Amino acid sequence: MIKENQRTMNAILVLADVLIIIISLICAWFLRFKTTLFGPLGGHLSFEYYLLFLVLAVIPVYIFLYFSFGLYKPFRTHRTIFSEANQIIKVNVIAFVVLVAILFIIDQPDFSRIMLFLLAIFCTVFGVTERFVVRGFLKNIRSKNKNIKHILIVGDNELAFNFARKIKNNSYLGYSISGILGSKKNIGKSIEGNNVIGHYKDLSKALKYNTFDRVVIAIPLEYYAHLDELVESCEKGGIKAEIIPDYYKYFPAKPSVDMIEDLPIINIRYVPLDDAFNKFTKLLSDIVIAIIAIIITSPIMLITAIAIKLTSEGPIIFKQKRIGYQRKPFMMYKFRSMKVQEPGDEKKEWTIEEDPRRTKIGSFIRKTSIDELPQFFNVLKGEMSIVGPRPERPYFVEEFREKIPKYMVKHQVRPGLTGWAQIHGCRGNTSIKKRIKYDIEYVENWHLGLDLGIMIKTVLKKNSNAY
Numbered sequence: 001m002i003k004e005n006q007r008t009m010n011a012i013l014v015l016a017d018v019l020i021i022i023i024s025l026i027c028a029w030f031l032r033f034k035t036t037l038f039g040p041l042g043g044h045l046s047f048e049y050y051l052l053f054l055v056l057a058v059i060p061v062y063i064f065l066y067f068s069f070g071l072y073k074p075f076r077t078h079r080t081i082f083s084e085a086n087q088i089i090k091v092n093v094i095a096f097v098v099l100v101a102i103l104f105i106i107d108q109p110d111f112s113r114i115m116l117f118l119l120a121i122f123c124t125v126f127g128v129t130e131r132f133v134v135r136g137f138l139k140n141i142r143s144k145n146k147n148i149k150h151i152l153i154v155g156d157n158e159l160a161f162n163f164a165r166k167i168k169n170n171s172y173l174g175y176s177i178s179g180i181l182g183s184k185k186n187i188g189k190s191i192e193g194n195n196v197i198g199h200y201k202d203l204s205k206a207l208k209y210n211t212f213d214r215v216v217i218a219i220p221l222e223y224y225a226h227l228d229e230l231v232e233s234c235e236k237g238g239i240k241a242e243i244i245p246d247y248y249k250y251f252p253a254k255p256s257v258d259m260i261e262d263l264p265i266i267n268i269r270y271v272p273l274d275d276a277f278n279k280f281t282k283l284l285s286d287i288v289i290a291i292i293a294i295i296i297t298s299p300i301m302l303i304t305a306i307a308i309k310l311t312s313e314g315p316i317i318f319k320q321k322r323i324g325y326q327r328k329p330f331m332m333y334k335f336r337s338m339k340v341q342e343p344g345d346e347k348k349e350w351t352i353e354e355d356p357r358r359t360k361i362g363s364f365i366r367k368t369s370i371d372e373l374p375q376f377f378n379v380l381k382g383e384m385s386i387v388g389p390r391p392e393r394p395y396f397v398e399e400f401r402e403k404i405p406k407y408m409v410k411h412q413v414r415p416g417l418t419g420w421a422q423i424h425g426c427r428g429n430t431s432i433k434k435r436i437k438y439d440i441e442y443v444e445n446w447h448l449g450l451d452l453g454i455m456i457k458t459v460l461k462k463n464s465n466a467y
Contacts, residue, residue: 010072014063016130021062024122025054032115045110053111061098062123065091071131081135085128086447090277092120092127138174148176150211154203154230155218156182156196163218163244164192178212203230207237218244272446273413281448286386289455290379297373304335304361304370312359314340317374322391325414330383332391333374337362375417387451388416389439390427404432410439413446418458420450 029050031037066072069087096116103111151167153160160180167175179197186196198206200219207215215234217227227243234241245251250268258265272278294301305316318336321329338357358366365371378384384391389410392400400407421427421438442450 013072013134014066016134017063017066017127018059020126020130021059021123022054024119024126025050025058027122028115028118031118032112044112049111050115057099057102058095058119061095061102062091065095081128081132082447082449084131085449088124088127088131089448090281092124093281095123096120148174149213150176150178152206152210152212152215153177153180153194153218154200154215155220156180156186156191157218157220159220159244159246159248160218161192163216164194168192178210179206181206200226200230203233204236207233207239212239214240214242216242216244219246221246269409269412270444271412272444278446282385282446282451283382285448285451286379289386290376293373294376294380297376300370301335301373304365304373307361308336308359311361312336312339321394322415323394323397323411324383324391325411327408327411329394330378330391332384333378335365335371335374337366337371372417379417383414385414385416387418387420387442387454388414389419389442390422390435391415400432404436406440407432407436409443410436413443418454420454423454423457423461 029047033044069091071084071087071091096119099116100113103109103113153164160182164177164180167177177192177194180191180194181198181200181203182191182196184199187198189196200223203215206212217230219227219230224246231241251266256267256270258267273282308316314336316336318334318338319331320334322332324330337359339359341357362371375384379386397407419439420442421435424434424438426435426438
């Protein structure tokens with residue numbers, strides 16, 4: 001049986017990371033001091049001083065942060081390279097701030113801050129590349145039945161069968177089911193290609209005469225009275241036990257647990273943007289992108305405003321109440337593309353294809369999404385984000401919250417100009433259930449890479465459902 005030696009793997013990763021930090025510093029130093037890309041040099045420290053600072057400060061700070069952000073945990077999870085890249089980006093942002101603070105404390109004004117910034121860029125790019133290569137290597141050897149962890153499943157119900165199916169269908173994770181313990185009637189039978197080798201009560205014996213890497217307990221609620229003895233058997237055998245709760249269907253994609261003294265509280269919904277650092281990162285990127293977008297699109301907005309004023313009566317900007325973050329109402333801005341309506345009508349009428357209420361240029365600015373440009377000012381006010389679930393009117397929120405399961409989950413993040421649902425064609429007169437499915441996926445799986453991908457696809461995608 002081939003087992004993964006996690007300590008050896010971690011040691012290799014640490015050495016690889018140290019090598020990447022050294023290479024990154026050399027590249028940053030060369031780009032800063034051996035080229036003219038970043039202006040004149042002036043007085044600067046010797047290369048030997050930078051190497052000394054690398055050994056005494058840079059490497060210890062980076063390795064400490066890599067450990068703190070879980071970058072040396074086993075790769076045998078459902079985390080994607082994007083989520084790991086997100087952690088690497090966080091490490092480099094914090095490392096840059098910490099290293100600048102150290103230079104301030106030791107009063108070293110001649111140390112190039114530009115070079116430190118370049119170091120963070122190189123470390124990010126090289127670090128993500130390294131993790132991508134390692135993941136690919138492990139996935140390849142595990143798909144060939146090498147580097148395998150052997151599992152014993154305790155349970156022969158649908159919960160256990162579902163787990164067995166997922167392990168079988170995802171061989172790259174590096175797990176192999178070596179047996180199942182179940183009820184007496186199933187002993188000797190093959191379930192999902194795995195043999196039931198004994199009864200639940202035979203767990204201690206099975207662990208004594210076989211070698212397993214971990215035990216997964218997947219029993220129904222009515223058998224939870226035996227849970228203590230099953231866990232105790234695993235503890236005596238020195239085997240790591242894991243429990244799949246029979247109520248797992250209520251769990252989010254990435255469950256999180258809070259503690260009040262010794263009492264665990266399972267959060268039913270995992271929202272990455274509840275994390276303070278994630279929230280700050282997204283807010284900062286929103287503000288920067290919104291300012292840049294307003295500057296770039298200002299000629300378009302000026303021309304649109306003039307065209308609206310010349311072709312129809314009424315205000316240039318259309319303000320409409322929408323429900324946003326934490327169910328709080330706000331006024332969302334748009335360039336007016338419809339004729340002025342009665343307040344009661346605009347609150348509860350959908351826009352339809354060939355809508356007779358459109359103005360002369362209304363159809364064009366809706367098709368091209370120019371009507372949405374004023375929402376960059378909503379972003380600057382903190383009411384919206386660049387990417388997020390689209391906000392809805394109060395009338396429809398009240399209607400959908402009763403009809404559509406989990407509809408209100410979308411309000412746990414700020415609404416956006418575009419979103420995961422929109423790039424999948426869910427805008428305009430499309431399925432609300434499908435839209436919410438994509439919105440929840442976004443809420444539970446947010447990372448900066450996802451936002452970037454959505455922004456790029458939004459620019460490239462034709463708005464076929466925009467009326």
